[in-house]
Amino acid sequence: MSFFSIKTDRSKYPQGGEDGKLQIDLDSHKYVKIWQGPNHPGVTGNMSVELTLAGDEVVEAKTHVGYLHRGFEKLLERRLFIQGMQTSIRMCVAEPDSNEYVFCSCVEELAGIEIPEMAKWIRALILEMARLQSLLRAVPGQGGTFGLGVGVQWGIYMRELVLDRFEELTGGRIYHMFMTPGGVRGPLPTGFKKRMEETLKEIDGFIVNIDNLMFNNAVFKKRAVDVGVIDPSWVDKYGIVGPTARSLGFNRDVRKNYPYLIYDQLDFEPYTTTYSDIYNRTRVRWHDLITTVDLIRQILAKMPEKGDFKAETPNVLHWRIPKGETYVRSESSRGEYGMYMVTDGSEKPRRVNLRGPSYNNGIAVLEDLLVGANIADVGAIMVSLQVCPPEIER
Amino acid sequence: MDFDIKRLGFTLLGLLIVLNWGLLMNAFMRKIGARVARRIGIPWHQPWIDLFKNYSIRSQITHGLMFYLGPIFRLSGGVGIFLFMPMIITGDHWLNYSFQGDLVLIMYFQFFGMLGMALGAGEGGHPYSAIGISRGLSQFTTIEVPLTLAIISLAIQYDTLSLADIVRAQQGGFMHWSMWTNPFATAAGMLAALGTLGHSPFNLVMAPNEIPIGPPTEYHSTFLGVLQSNGAILHVVEAALFMNLFFGGATNWIEFIVKTFLIYFWSVFVGMVFPRFRIEQSVTWFLKVPLVLGVIAVVMFM
Numbered sequence A: 001m002s003f004f005s006i007k008t009d010r011s012k013y014p015q016g017g018e019d020g021k022l023q024i025d026l027d028s029h030k031y032v033k034i035w036q037g038p039n040h041p042g043v044t045g046n047m048s049v050e051l052t053l054a055g056d057e058v059v060e061a062k063t064h065v066g067y068l069h070r071g072f073e074k075l076l077e078r079r080l081f082i083q084g085m086q087t088s089i090r091m092c093v094a095e096p097d098s099n100e101y102v103f104c105s106c107v108e109e110l111a112g113i114e115i116p117e118m119a120k121w122i123r124a125l126i127l128e129m130a131r132l133q134s135l136l137r138a139v140p141g142q143g144g145t146f147g148l149g150v151g152v153q154w155g156i157y158m159r160e161l162v163l164d165r166f167e168e169l170t171g172g173r174i175y176h177m178f179m180t181p182g183g184v185r186g187p188l189p190t191g192f193k194k195r196m197e198e199t200l201k202e203i204d205g206f207i208v209n210i211d212n213l214m215f216n217n218a219v220f221k222k223r224a225v226d227v228g229v230i231d232p233s234w235v236d237k238y239g240i241v242g243p244t245a246r247s248l249g250f251n252r253d254v255r256k257n258y259p260y261l262i263y264d265q266l267d268f269e270p271y272t273t274t275y276s277d278i279y280n281r282t283r284v285r286w287h288d289l290i291t292t293v294d295l296i297r298q299i300l301a302k303m304p305e306k307g308d309f310k311a312e313t314p315n316v317l318h319w320r321i322p323k324g325e326t327y328v329r330s331e332s333s334r335g336e337y338g339m340y341m342v343t344d345g346s347e348k349p350r351r352v353n354l355r356g357p358s359y360n361n362g363i364a365v366l367e368d369l370l371v372g373a374n375i376a377d378v379g380a381i382m383v384s385l386q387v388c389p390p391e392i393e394r
Numbered sequence B: 001m002d003f004d005i006k007r008l009g010f011t012l013l014g015l016l017i018v019l020n021w022g023l024l025m026n027a028f029m030r031k032i033g034a035r036v037a038r039r040i041g042i043p044w045h046q047p048w049i050d051l052f053k054n055y056s057i058r059s060q061i062t063h064g065l066m067f068y069l070g071p072i073f074r075l076s077g078g079v080g081i082f083l084f085m086p087m088i089i090t091g092d093h094w095l096n097y098s099f100q101g102d103l104v105l106i107m108y109f110q111f112f113g114m115l116g117m118a119l120g121a122g123e124g125g126h127p128y129s130a131i132g133i134s135r136g137l138s139q140f141t142t143i144e145v146p147l148t149l150a151i152i153s154l155a156i157q158y159d160t161l162s163l164a165d166i167v168r169a170q171q172g173g174f175m176h177w178s179m180w181t182n183p184f185a186t187a188a189g190m191l192a193a194l195g196t197l198g199h200s201p202f203n204l205v206m207a208p209n210e211i212p213i214g215p216p217t218e219y220h221s222t223f224l225g226v227l228q229s230n231g232a233i234l235h236v237v238e239a240a241l242f243m244n245l246f247f248g249g250a251t252n253w254i255e256f257i258v259k260t261f262l263i264y265f266w267s268v269f270v271g272m273v274f275p276r277f278r279i280e281q282s283v284t285w286f287l288k289v290p291l292v293l294g295v296i297a298v299v300m301f302m
Helices: A072-076 A081-091 A096-111 A117-145 A149-170 A192-215 A218-224 A234-238 A242-246 A278-302 A357-369 A375-384 B005-036 B046-055 B065-083 B102-124 B127-158 B163-169 B183-196 B221-246 B253-273 B279-286 B289-300
Strands: A032-036 A048-054 A057-064 A324-332 A335-343 A349-355
Touching: A032 A375, A032 B127, A048 A375, A057 A357, A057 A375, A072 A081, A072 A349, A081 A096, A081 A349, A096 A117, A096 A324, A096 A335, A096 A349, A117 A149, A117 A192, A117 A278, A117 A324, A117 A375, A149 A192, A192 A218, A192 A278, A218 A278, A218 A375, A234 A357, A242 A278, A242 A335, A242 A357, A278 A375, A335 A357, A357 A375, B005 B046, B005 B065, B005 B221, B005 B253, B046 B221, B065 B102, B065 B221, B102 B127, B102 B163, B102 B221, B127 B163, B127 B183, B127 B221, B127 B279, B127 B289, B163 B221, B183 B221, B183 B253, B183 B279, B183 B289, B221 B253, B279 B289
Parallel strands: none
Antiparallel strands: A032 A048, A048 A057, A324 A335, A335 A349
């Protein structure tokens, strides 16, 4: 035991009752109840965490959503398939292209449309660019939760460069809607590959700088190592996917396990660790950054120079899709992102349901993960799970 | 006791200079921080705009008398340090009310502002304020230990507790500064300075991502204006304290401005590349590295 370590008298902390629940008597003045969110810099969006504290330690945590419910799934039942594009992408602001892809793929699968080869490559390029811009916020954002704001600003600058490429390719910076049922809206602009390579070179430098700034930083290690540790048994219990699952040694990546588009033609291996604390979860995402940059380079090198980018589709204003149901999945920067769609032969979907990683990875896990954590680490733990509340409120 | 109107006039003028230099220095630091982060940053006059805006807003919220007095106590702490701090050592215009034993009073005023703020913020009733206060007082208590040891070492070395005398003892050349004659005290003091100047990794009192923004959570409008004024004064006088103790003081305002800027920049520079400690990590750190250096500094001159 270190000379400076302080022994805590655990008898003063709440004990479990007969029903197994903690006995917390707020009138005893031993505990403080505070809310983090829905407006709190340490919370990743429109949600809140209700914390009961004993001193600096969290003894109970409850997550609350409902601040941003827009009923997107229900709205989709009232819209034509082509109109559904504008609605579906807004389910996750941080990475809307995964929504685009799963929605288009559901429609194509149910309508029996095979998209052209060129469209598959461009879609993969867009998905990787979306992953890149999301990770450029998420990785340095972890340092930001500990007060290391410089990396966050560097990341935002790099993300803007990627958004410039998005604007050049699609016309939009955040919401692109470049994918459309049947393919994509156009080919790559002239000189796009060269300009993308220039952007990737800038990001290569950023990746090295972030390694030095965060992962070789003594104070960052002190804050992130052995904090917010997830037990491997929670992976199946909560349905944890993506980088969070990979930080526990579970190599779960839809691109590898269930290849879609052209991912089976690309050479990559998702990074895994076997101990999931904040440091390793961030480290996995940092390696994802390297992988994503490499994948974009591979896509640009291997994609065909020309070809059709859109399959023939019926008049989208009178498009009736035969009765059926399907589930399409993709790998977002946070993990498996899937859409279940049911059609009844009409011009609109009968039912649409989205399976996002945030609820499983974040909201459910967070309640257990925060118990015993220090109040100072609450925001950091939440960010390390990469929760996107808008994706839950659909 | 004679009432010296001339001394009062120079002191008030000095306070005005220190306040404005503090605001400008704050703008410079934010600008430098922005450039490091690849941003353009604020215009240099932004702190004055913030200050005028906050002073022009009136509050309709009350949390009781102590809530009103909190910022006043905090400002008293900053102004109190200024009053007993010699600014320019040549002549006697800018010595303020420095006297034999002023170092003890300055150390007291460092804590006084925080205690007053603690009472006022506590009255606000916000849990983030209470958490920030408990963090602030815990951390500052441990910062004071190595800082006091460094000061004791200098007091033994120069055989005085007068800050003006300590500065005078360092005159005569660059190599006469305490940083060369008493390096261990300087190291302990400058590490303690990282804590007193309140930047990362020791900014856990306000910690925006954890307890936004700690003690001043409930403070707004004019209250916030008072706290901003105090912040500007405090940053300069704290830097001036370390300048006087370790870096030969200042013989003119140019020297004063350059030295205080560099000392304050030291904390900003460190804060730029380090995240913040948790409170127990911060306390442990101050009780390890700076404390040991402080003890060595005292032992060397016993």
